[in-house]
Amino acid sequence: MTDRWFDDAAGPVVRPYAMTRGRTRSATGSRIDPVALVVAETPAGSAEARPPASPGGVGTAGAAGGTGVLGPEHLDIVARCRRAPQPVAELAAVLDLPVGVVRVLVGDLVEAELVRVTRPVPPAELPDERILRDVINGLRAL
Template identity: 55%
Template structure:
């Protein structure tokens, strides 16, 4: 042991951060979010599914899965927000969300594509009409 309490020569421990776990260890070496076919864009919205399996199934999940579920329970969040709040890389969060989606714990909704948003001209006409009232 060194003076700061860390094991000498240990590359898996950082005195300030604690033990280091590589991202591939968290996901079991997987990089694909799973067979669900859902793309987890950074702005995709993730919410806890109220019809999720009972809480006893959560005991089978890893700590990172449970952390994401806790964040999703409080409010619907984007993939980017979950990544920041859980302090995990986005790639890891995508894989973990794929697991949670497949198990039925979360729902994912995609934001409206820009091509389906109303035309700016129409919005300006609505604003002008409201001002005229």
């Protein structure tokens, strides 16, 4: 028996709203930018070996009798981000989930302190391209 049920035409039977339990925002309420990087927190001790506790009651319907373990999508996100930081949009593409669903799942993981999100630098705070070219030209002149 397979872990996931598929309908050839429709894809996975579990709908995105079921993964987030109908929520459109995480418990923290913060809106996560699609280009923000998700970085896995370094586990304390041997936390990698055991499934983390659920943030705010999030869990799979039948997992361990509803004990509150994270769903498989949460664990997939943490595993991918342990290998390398991932943008939210990239996680959505790789996991084949809507960006809105991934935002909620990442918010749950932030609340559980399993990942952190680094905000993108606003364009107004980026250095001017002309200044960077002048610096490069100055370094080449040395």
